[in-house]
Amino acid sequence: MLKIIIPTTMLIPLTWLSKSNMIWINSTTHSLLISLISLSYLNQFSDNSLNFSLLFFSDPLSAPLLALTTWLLPLMLTASQNHLSKETIARKKLYITMLTLLQLFLIMTFTATELIMFYILFEATLAPTLIIITRWGNQTERLNAGLYFLFYTLVGSLPLLIALLYIQNTTGSLNFLIAQYWVKPISTTWSNIFLWLACMMAFMVKMPLYGLHLWLPKAHVEAPIAGSMVLAAVLLKLGGYGMMRITVLLNPLTGQMAYPFLMLSLWGMIMTSSICLRQTDLKSLIAYSSVSHMALVIVAVLIQTPWSYMGATALMIAHGLTSSMLFCLANSNYERVHSRTMILARGLQTLLPLMAAWWLLASLANLALPPTINLLGELFVMMASFSWSNTTIALMGTNIIITALYSLYMLITTLRGKQTDHVKNIKPSFTRENALMALHLLPLLLLSLNPKIVLGPIH
Amino acid sequence: MLRRALLLGLGRGPLGRGLGTHRGGSTLDWDGKVSEIKKKIQSILPGGTWDPLYDTSYLPPERADVVIVGGGVLGLSVAYWLKKLEKPRGAIRVLVVERDHTYSRASTVLSVGGIRQQFSVPENVQLSLFSIDFLRNINEYLAVVDDPPLDIQFNPSGYLLLASEKGAAIMENNVKVQRQEGAKVSLMSPEQLRNKFPWINTEGVALASYGMEQEGWFDPWSLLQGLRRKVQSMGVLFCHGEVTRFVSSSNHVETASGEKVNLKRIHEVHVKIDQSLEYQPVECAIVINAAGAWSGQVAELAGIGKGPPGTLQGTKLPVELRKRYVYLWHCPQGPGLETPFVIDPSGTYFRREGLGQNYLGGCSPTEEEEPDPGNLEVDHDFFQDRVWPTLAQRVPAFESLKVRSAWAGYYDYNTFDQNGVVGPHPLVLNMYFATGFSGHGLQQAPAVGRAVAEMVLEGHFKTINLSSFLFSRFYLGEKVQEHNII
Numbered sequence: 033m034l035k036i037i038i039p040t041t042m043l044i045p046l047t048w049l050s051k052s053n054m055i056w057i058n059s060t061t062h063s064l065l066i067s068l069i070s071l072s073y074l075n076q077f078s079d080n081s082l083n084f085s086l087l088f089f090s091d092p093l094s095a096p097l098l099a100l101t102t103w104l105l106p107l108m109l110t111a112s113q114n115h116l117s118k119e120t121i122a123r124k125k126l127y128i129t130m131l132t133l134l135q136l137f138l139i140m141t142f143t144a145t146e147l148i149m150f151y152i153l154f155e156a157t158l159a160p161t162l163i164i165i166t167r168w169g170n171q172t173e174r175l176n177a178g179l180y181f182l183f184y185t186l187v188g189s190l191p192l193l194i195a196l197l198y199i200q201n202t203t204g205s206l207n208f209l210i211a212q213y214w215v216k217p218i219s220t221t222w223s224n225i226f227l228w229l230a231c232m233m234a235f236m237v238k239m240p241l242y243g244l245h246l247w248l249p250k251a252h253v254e255a256p257i258a259g260s261m262v263l264a265a266v267l268l269k270l271g272g273y274g275m276m277r278i279t280v281l282l283n284p285l286t287g288q289m290a291y292p293f294l295m296l297s298l299w300g301m302i303m304t305s306s307i308c309l310r311q312t313d314l315k316s317l318i319a320y321s322s323v324s325h326m327a328l329v330i331v332a333v334l335i336q337t338p339w340s341y342m343g344a345t346a347l348m349i350a351h352g353l354t355s356s357m358l359f360c361l362a363n364s365n366y367e368r369v370h371s372r373t374m375i376l377a378r379g380l381q382t383l384l385p386l387m388a389a390w391w392l393l394a395s396l397a398n399l400a401l402p403p404t405i406n407l408l409g410e411l412f413v414m415m416a417s418f419s420w421s422n423t424t425i426a427l428m429g430t431n432i433i434i435t436a437l438y439s440l441y442m443l444i445t446t447l448r449g450k451q452t453d454h455v456k457n458i459k460p461s462f463t464r465e466n467a468l469m470a471l472h473l474l475p476l477l478l479l480s481l482n483p484k485i486v487l488g489p490i491h
Numbered sequence: 492m493l494r495r496a497l498l499l500g501l502g503r504g505p506l507g508r509g510l511g512t513h514r515g516g517s518t519l520d521w522d523g524k525v526s527e528i529k530k531k532i533q534s535i536l537p538g539g540t541w542d543p544l545y546d547t548s549y550l551p552p553e554r555a556d557v558v559i560v561g562g563g564v565l566g567l568s569v570a571y572w573l574k575k576l577e578k579p580r581g582a583i584r585v586l587v588v589e590r591d592h593t594y595s596r597a598s599t600v601l602s603v604g605g606i607r608q609q610f611s612v613p614e615n616v617q618l619s620l621f622s623i624d625f626l627r628n629i630n631e632y633l634a635v636v637d638d639p640p641l642d643i644q645f646n647p648s649g650y651l652l653l654a655s656e657k658g659a660a661i662m663e664n665n666v667k668v669q670r671q672e673g674a675k676v677s678l679m680s681p682e683q684l685r686n687k688f689p690w691i692n693t694e695g696v697a698l699a700s701y702g703m704e705q706e707g708w709f710d711p712w713s714l715l716q717g718l719r720r721k722v723q724s725m726g727v728l729f730c731h732g733e734v735t736r737f738v739s740s741s742n743h744v745e746t747a748s749g750e751k752v753n754l755k756r757i758h759e760v761h762v763k764i765d766q767s768l769e770y771q772p773v774e775c776a777i778v779i780n781a782a783g784a785w786s787g788q789v790a791e792l793a794g795i796g797k798g799p800p801g802t803l804q805g806t807k808l809p810v811e812l813r814k815r816y817v818y819l820w821h822c823p824q825g826p827g828l829e830t831p832f833v834i835d836p837s838g839t840y841f842r843r844e845g846l847g848q849n850y851l852g853g854c855s856p857t858e859e860e861e862p863d864p865g866n867l868e869v870d871h872d873f874f875q876d877r878v879w880p881t882l883a884q885r886v887p888a889f890e891s892l893k894v895r896s897a898w899a900g901y902y903d904y905n906t907f908d909q910n911g912v913v914g915p916h917p918l919v920l921n922m923y924f925a926t927g928f929s930g931h932g933l934q935q936a937p938a939v940g941r942a943v944a945e946m947v948l949e950g951h952f953k954t955i956n957l958s959s960f961l962f963s964r965f966y967l968g969e970k971v972q973e974h975n976i977i
Contacts, residue, residue: 375578
């Protein structure tokens with residue numbers, strides 16, 4: 033594990049000591065190399081986890097997330113080059129440092145054994161993200177967005193600290209590898225109910241659950257492109273990963289406590305998909321579609337069946353790549369037209385045909401076209417929830433239809449139709465942008481050939 | 492709840508009561524400080540924009556989709572139609588930048604306020620027809636919840652255009668065009684004129700055209716206020732400032748014939764706040780130039796016209812300021828209440844104003860007599876030398892009249908063909924024009940606003956085809972000349 037952590041830490045001095053025309057090249061190349069190292073962890077030998085030390089481990093759940101996190105850093109750096117080009121050199125280096133710091137905390141979070149260490153790094157990821165959103169975001173609303181983001185997540189996760197300390201006091205250890213063997217079934221007393229709520233609320237806010245999702249559209253829309261990418265791709269998955277880890281300690285109470293959250297997620301899934309149909313702001317549409325996909329993951333984790341866990345893991349990785357790609361596409365639009373409103377930049381297929389191809393593939397992945405892993409995840413979750421209760425198939429089916437509707441709506445509005453006069457002189461697609469989209473799409477398509485990598489520990 | 496606690500806590504405590512109740516203000520200015528703190532806290536609470544150092548609510552937003560330069564009737568009309576025609580509600584963020592909120596020099600409010608369909612260009616007739624329909628049904632278009640209905644005081648008295656022998660054939664042609672478009676205009680011989688309007692002296696008049704419906708005059712100020720109110724209720728942002736700079740990027744491209752052109756795209760508009768050096772860069776996707784008489788200067792800021800003359804690059808926007816005088820006089824023996832808006836073949840015009848035998852009128856000066864547009868001072872000698880003789884000749888009752896007052900206003904005069912410029916610029920692709928109407932902008936404003944909004948949202952004109960009014964005609968030399976412009 034140190035072979036990832038130390039190079040990532042060293043990326044910071046690399047950025048600060050590089051020459052001004054080499055910062056992007058250096059940081060992107062070296063982060064790409066680090067991601068190639070993390071790919072080796074995907075090869076899991078045994079049913080058990082791969083233990084590196086007392087502090088770090090990786091198992092088939094955290095290895096794909098780790099690979100996603102490290103893969104995302106070079107992509108974030110590639111995407112940020114344009115909007116940072118007018119800043120001073122110190123600001124650019126600071127930005128890259130923030131991204132690297134965030135990456136570092138995320139790597140350590142996904143591979144932590146001690147749940148307290150997980151918690152500390154979970155909270156630590158808030159700081160660089162907040163700085164990125166509020167300092168480099170585009171509009172005045174970003175201050176509001178940062179406030180919402182910070183306080184929602186903080187208030188949700190403070191009870192988690194107390195719960196973890198309590199569990200540490202009663203069971204003696206919070207090392208995840210040991211705790212899964214020492215776990216005792218907890219009875220339905222009021223204090224245990226509060227314990228359950230305290231443990232789960234942090235992750236519910238992070239996912240986000242439908243009733244607590246207000247911070248997400250604001251944060252996603254106001255963040256700069258790298259902020260949106262990392263938020264959508266990785267930070268949301270922290271919630272899912274944490275839920276999957278912590279439910280191990282909370283049986284069988286989850287069976288009863290999960291009902292309100294399951295209802296909220298099932299309903300919220302359809303609500304947020306429907307909101308997407310009425311969105312005028314492109315980034316806002318993608319943000320709400322993130323909420324919708326994550327609601328499926330919440331449903332899967334709360335049902336706690338083997339199939340649903342497989343589906344949840346696959347869906348997390350798939351959504352990470354797809355959502356990040358959609359944000360990059362929306363950003364390439366924004367950099368040309370300087371407006372995120374969809375109706376002002378239409379008919380782009382005739383002007384930018386290759387970018388239209390990427391739009392098509394990303395939208396098709398978003399609406400869970402076979403044989404992508406998006407479909408795999410959604411299908412597994414659908415099947416598991418059907419076996420949990422037959423009625424959910426109606427809701428899941430409706431959600432799939434509405435997801436297809438808004439993905440196609442986004443496609444048609446941005447690509448088809450007659451162009452308006454003011455888009456006729458936009459710059460053609462840069463190689464950097466095409467490379468960015470290809471690097472997002474390639475893992476997604478390759479994974480559909482061998483999905484068992486991302487299907488999690490149950491497989 | 493938090494807000495109430497704060498108000499209670501920061502309100503008049505026992506200390507405040509003692510100091511603040513002294514008449515003449517206390518040296519501590521407790522009230523002022525408290526309201527400042529309250530304002531600051533309110534701006535911090537979620538829902539408001541927050542700047543930690545000072546209140547920035549007077550600045551325009553940092554980003555807007557469409558920036559409309561100029562808040563007169565054309566600018567507000569474009570804003571209204573943009574908000575009305577956008578498919579999902581609330582999709583576009585529109586910012587109207589107006590540097591003078593008292594509208595002291597704006598052409599809109601200094602206008603005589605007439606509306607007619609008697610033009611020779613068919614598009615002008617269509618524009619006026621839609622505009623009068625808009626104005627007659629103004630409370631259906633511009634209704635705001637809980638606000639009183641608008642009354643633009645439309646006087647449907649019609650226009651009476653008089654033609655001499657030379658102009659009679661042109662007038663007949665024009666009336667034919669107008670009737671084709673649907674305007675109801677009647678042609679009158681001098682005999683019929685004398686019968687209908689006994690106060691007219693028909694010497695030198697061969698033919699007259701009288702608009703029977705949909706013509707007259709109205710109050711431009713109430714139209715402006717109505718539009719402003721409605722547009723604010725639809726969510727358009729207003730800013731009190733002046734556009735000083737456009738930040739743009741260029742692309743050098745080659746056309747199919749091998750000619751090299753420079754395509755520009757405006758990225759940011761720098762809005763300078765009134766009476767201050769502070770400016771705010773507003774990132775925008777589209778800029779609409781509705782600056783009226785000053786559109787030429789705004790276009791130059793965007794780099795339109797910077798190039799070798801004779802090329803598309805070097806074609807300027809030919810809109811300049813021209814000063815026109817309007818005189819208000821009282822004549823007790825003057826024509827009665829059915830007086831239309833009379834336009835003499837010499838160019839003098841007058842109309843009834845109010846019910847007290849007052850009349851408004853003026854005359855367009857010839858090219859040589861053009862007054863200096865530097866200020867809005869009125870030249871009374873112009874009335875004595877040019878306007879009064881022709882008035883007295885046409886209406887004998889006007890030989891004895893008393894000038895009550897006069898004012899001057901600007902025409903956004905299009906020196907090329909005195910008709911409006913509408914639509915995008917061929918090279919600066921995200922600047923749209925809605926200007927240059929040379930004295931008939933107010934009457935065509937609603938229709939022009941709709942046409943520009945269609946152009947911005949759809950890419951082509953849907954209802955009235957104004958493609959002959961595009962900017963490219965200045966380069967191609969295709970004049971849309973109006974026969975009969977005052």
